[in-house]
Amino acid sequence: xxxxxxxxxxxxxxxxxxxxxxxxxxxxxxxxxxxxxxxxxxxxxxxxxxxxxxxxxxxxxxxxxxxxxxxxxxxxxxxxxxxxxxxxxxxxxxxxxxxxxxxxxxxxxxxxxxxxxxxxxxxxxxxxxxxxxxxxxxxxxxxxxxxxxxxxxxxxxxxxxxxxxxxxxxxxxxxxxxxxxxxxxxxxxxxxxxxxxxxxxxxxxxxxxxxxxxxxxxxxxxxxxxxxxxxxxxxxxxxxxxxxxxxxxxxxxxxxxxxxxxxxxxxxxxxxxxxxxxxxxxxxxxx
Numbered sequence: 001x002x003x004x005x006x007x008x009x010x011x012x013x014x015x016x017x018x019x020x021x022x023x024x025x026x027x028x029x030x031x032x033x034x035x036x037x038x039x040x041x042x043x044x045x046x047x048x049x050x051x052x053x054x055x056x057x058x059x060x061x062x063x064x065x066x067x068x069x070x071x072x073x074x075x076x077x078x079x080x081x082x083x084x085x086x087x088x089x090x091x092x093x094x095x096x097x098x099x100x101x102x103x104x105x106x107x108x109x110x111x112x113x114x115x116x117x118x119x120x121x122x123x124x125x126x127x128x129x130x131x132x133x134x135x136x137x138x139x140x141x142x143x144x145x146x147x148x149x150x151x152x153x154x155x156x157x158x159x160x161x162x163x164x165x166x167x168x169x170x171x172x173x174x175x176x177x178x179x180x181x182x183x184x185x186x187x188x189x190x191x192x193x194x195x196x197x198x199x200x201x202x203x204x205x206x207x208x209x210x211x212x213x214x215x216x217x218x219x220x221x222x223x224x225x226x227x228x229x230x231x232x233x234x235x236x237x238x239x240x241x242x243x244x245x246x247x248x249x250x251x252x253x254x255x256x257x258x259x260x261x262x263x264x265x266x267x268x269x270x271x272x273x274x275x276x277x278x279x280x281x282x283x284x285x286x287x
Contacts, residue, residue, distance in 0.1 A: 004022055008024060008025060009022045009023065009024055009025060010022065010023050010025050010042055010044070010050065010052065010057075012052075012055065012056055012057050014232050017198075017201045017202075017232045017233070019201070019232050019233070021057065021230060021231075021232070023042075023044045023045075023046070023047055023050060023057075023060070023230070024044060024045040024046060025042045025043065025044050025045065025050070026042075026043045026044065026045055027042070027043050028040065028041070028042055028043075029041040029042060029043055029049070029124060030120065030123070030124070032116050032119075032120070034114050034115070034116035034117075035114075036113060036114045037053050037054045037114060038053070038054055038055075039051065039052070039053055039114075039116050039117060039120055040052040040053075041120055041123075041124050044060065046062070047060040047061060047062040047063065047230070048060055048061020048062050049061050049124045049125060050230075051092065051117075051120060051121070051124070051125070053117070057230045057231065058092070059092050059094070059121075059125065059128075060230055061125065061127075063228075063229050063230060064092075064094055064125075064128070065094075065262070065263040065264050066226055066227055066228050066229075066236075066264050067094075067195070067226075067228055067236065068094035068095050068097070068098050068128075069098055069262050069263065069264050069265040070224060070226045070238055070264070070265065070273070071095055071098075071160060071162055071193060071195055071238050072095050072098040072099050072160060072193075073098060073255070073258055073262070073265045073270075074193070074222075074224055074238070074240065074250065074265075074270055074273065075158055075160065075191045075193035075238075075240050076099065076102050076105070076158060077250040077251045077254055077255050077258070077270070078191060078222075078240065078242075078247055078249075078250045078251075079157055079158055079189070079190070079191050080189070080251070081104060081157075082102070082104065082105060082157040082158045082191075083104065083105060083106040083107070083157055084105075084106060084107050084155065084156050084157050084158075085099050085105055085107070085108045085109075085156070085157060085158045085159075085160065086108075086109050086110075086111070086147075086148070086151070086156050086158075086159050086160070086185075087099065087108065087109070087110040087111070087160045087162055088111055088112075088144035088145075088147070088148065088159065088160070088161045088162065088163060089111075089112050089113075089144060089161060089162040089163035090110050090112060090160070090162035091112035091114055091115075091117030091118045091121065092117060092118070092121040092125060092128050093110070093118060093121055093122075093125075093128050093129045093131075093132055093139070094121075094125070094128040095110075095160060095162045096108060096110050096131060096132065096137060096139070097128055097129070097130060097131040098262075099160070100131040100134050100136060100137060101258055101261050101262075102254075102258065105136060106136060107136055107138070108134075108136055108137050108138070109137075109138045109140065110137070110138070110139050110140065111140045111141075111142050111143075111144040111147045112139075112140075112141060112144070113141065113142065113143055113144060114141070115141040118139070118141070144163075145178055145181070148178065148181040148182055148185055149177075149181045151181070151184075151185035152185070153184050153185065154184075154185070154186065154187045154188070154190075155185055155187070156185045156186055156187065156190060157186070157187055157190050157191070158186075158190065158191050158192075158193070159182045159185065159186060159190070159191075159192045159193070160193050160194075161182075161192070161193065161194035161195065162195060163194070163195065175212065176212050176215065176216055179192070179212055179213050179216045179218070179241075180216045180217075183216055183217050183218060183243055186243045187243070188243060188244040188245070189242065189243060189244055189245045190242070190243045190244075191240055191241065191242050191243070192213070192218070192240070192241045192242075192243075193238055193239070193240045193241075194209070194238065194239055194241075195236070195237075195238055196209055196223060196237045196238055196239040197236070197237065198231065198232055198233045198235055198236055198237070199223070199225055199235060199237050199277075199279075199280050199283075200233040200235050201232050201233045202232075203280075203283050206223065206237065206239070206283075207283055207284065207286075209239060210223065210239060210284065213239070213241040214241075217243075218241035218242060218243060219242055219243060219244055219245055219246060220241070220242045220245065220246040220247050221239060221240065221241050221242075222239070222240040222247055222274065223237050223238070223239045223240075223276065223280065223284075224237060224238050224239075224240070224273035224274065225237045225273060225277065225280070226238075226264075226269075226273060250267075250270060252267045255267040255270060
């Protein structure tokens with residue numbers, strides 16, 4: 001089989017997964033090396049603009065809604081009345097936009113360590129940044145791990161961890177110390193939600209995350225799979241952890257209101273994602 005022409009295709013080779021993914025490109029748009037990571041932008045032929053961080057696909061114009069909607073709406077709608085939300089990471093600002101579609105939310109604070117990601121997003125994904133100037137939003141560039149460690153006890157309703165893979169700047173978001181900080185900062189009944197990689201490719205990490213969340217004191221967990229075309233395997237997940245209470249459904253009437261502004265999420269999708277596939281159940285039940 002002929003090799004793909006690197007001037008016409010961007011290819012992410014994932015050695016850990018034994019897989020690769022390619023998108024046809026028209027041209028490279030931009031490149032910046034931040035103090036933390038290398039951020040590149042491409043114009044693709046079929047997926048709009050594409051953001052790459054340290055060689056890994058992050059966001060495209062065409063399909064980012066799967067991820068941004070599923071990391072935000074299920075957690076916010078599982079909570080009875082979320083008013084104060086914190087986003088750790090989320091530098092492309094798509095998750096912030098989704099959170100601000102919930103009228104009951106009073107404050108959203110986003111803390112991403114790398115301002116370059118947001119600068120690139122403002123330029124090449126302006127639609128993701130359309131809510132950045134909402135009066136309820138605060139966008140900070142700082143250490144999210146330290147922010148959560150210093151957060152006042154029982155001051156937050158929902159914490160959304162919209163980080164990269166557990167390497168480099170994202171490594172500290174996948175451990176007991178960070179989960180303990182989140183637990184302490186959440187009010188009773190509060191929810192932590194974190195992107196939890198591919199259930200098909202990264203199950204050991206997913207199981208380890210769930211064990212760590214329970215071991216620090218979270219009461220109940222939900223892991224929701226969903227399609228994510230540009231990530232390894234095309235199947236991704238988010239994991240929700242609840243403080244002090246069990247999960248008990250979600251606000252379906254409000255879910256349908258949100259669905260009027262969404263591309264993927266609706267109450268049926270939420271119900272479907274709660275039906276855990278058997279291979280995931282078996283992996284979770286082993287522990």
